Amino acid sequence: MVLTQCANCGTDATMRCAGCMDAPEYQPGDSVGVVYCNRDCQKGHWSDHKAYCRALGQRRKLLRAANILKAALLTYREVEYDVDLTKMEFQDGVLCLYQNQRSITARSKRGLFPAHLTTNIEHKEAALANNQCTTAMALLGRLTRKLLEGVDWTIEVLDLHIGKPRIITKLVPGPDSSDCPHTVLKVGRLFTNEIWIIDTAGCQYGFREVLVPFKRYLADKSSRISNEPTTYDATETKDLDYFSTLPFMNRTRAQREDTRLERQARLHFAVFVDTQVNKDILNGSAAGFKDKLDRFVHELKLHMLNLGN
Known part of the structure; x- marks a missing residue:
């Protein structure tokens, strides 16, 4: 739905309010931006429009923050990939990631994702994100809080079982992870539903x-909730701190060295968040945000590649 009449005087109009453009829908049709015929009408209508405009502006910031978080995870994984991947094959809805499986006495093969194995962006992203929801929760905690600081949202961690995936991604050889919960963020806007x-x-x-x-996420993906949500307070190494207490994950020198290197990379990521990320990245036009996101990905990749230099 696109409005073509001035919200203030009702005449034909084409000047869209920049504050509520490009916001995502929560209910069908509830994110329609208003238009005005001139600046005077926009100013005259502000007292009526401001609550709606600010609400959609908050949604737009949340959407942009979510896209930054996903881009950060995938960029981190692209540089710090720890699977010795040899082939990718998609058939009958299953994406098989063939790997050289290592013993617990051998170090993991860390480095750039082998991009030559696929030209399909969805398959590449699936491989990068496979079994990484726990990593995502830890790695992205600082960045999430920085992006949404001062915004009226509650943020919780929620475990789900996905009943209807579009594709199934699995390591071959590798354990069957189909029954593992999938961890997401549950975000509520204060004073609304x-x-x-x-x-x-x-x-x-x-x-x-x-x-x-x-509700749409649960319905579309036939998801069921595994447990009650908990407050999102993760640090970059929260999962690693826990893993370090488990004897079976620390039996060998190789396991301990892998954990050390992962911790080092996570803390290097945290430095980037502290020094290079500004909340202003969420502001501006759609085209301007795309440029900012592209620059964010480029600069993060360079930062991670410089680890150890």
């Missing part, structure tokens, strides 16, 4: 949208 899901690692199931209304 809006509840959203941010799914940064959902591309392993072929999910393209990173921000989806809560």
Whole structure:
């Protein structure tokens, strides 16, 4: 739906309010931006429009933050890939990631994702995100809080079982992870009934949208909730700190060295968030945000590649 009449005087109009453009829908048709015939009409209508405009502006910031979080996870994984991948094959809805499986006494093969194995962006993203929702929750905690600081949202961690993936991604050889819960962020806007899901690692199931209304996410993906949501307070190494207490994950020198290197990379990522990310990245036009996101990805990749230099 596109409005063509001035919200203030009712005449034909084409000047869209920049504050509520490009906001995602929560309910069908509830994010229609208004138009005006001139600046005077826009100023005259502001007292009526401002609450709606600010609400849509908050949604747009949430969508942009979600896209940054997904891009950050995939960029990190692209540089710090730890699977010795030899072939990718998609057939009958299953994306098989063939790997050289290592023993617990051998170090993981860390480095750039082998991009030559596929030209399909969805398959590449699925491979990068495979079994990474726990990593995503830890890695992205600082960045999430920085992007949404001062915005009226509650953020919780939620475990789900996905009943209807678009694709199934699995390592071959590798354990069957089909029954493992999938971890997402449950985000609610204060003083409203809006509840959203941010799914940064959902591309392993072929999910393209990173921000989806809560009820629609559950329905479209036939998802069931595994447990009650918990407060999102993760640090970059929260999962690694826990893994370090588990004897079976620390039996060998190779396992301990892999954890050390992953911790080093996570802390290097945190430096980028602290020094290079500004909340202003969420502002501006759609075209301007695309440029900012592209620059963010480029600069993060260079930063991660410089680890150890």
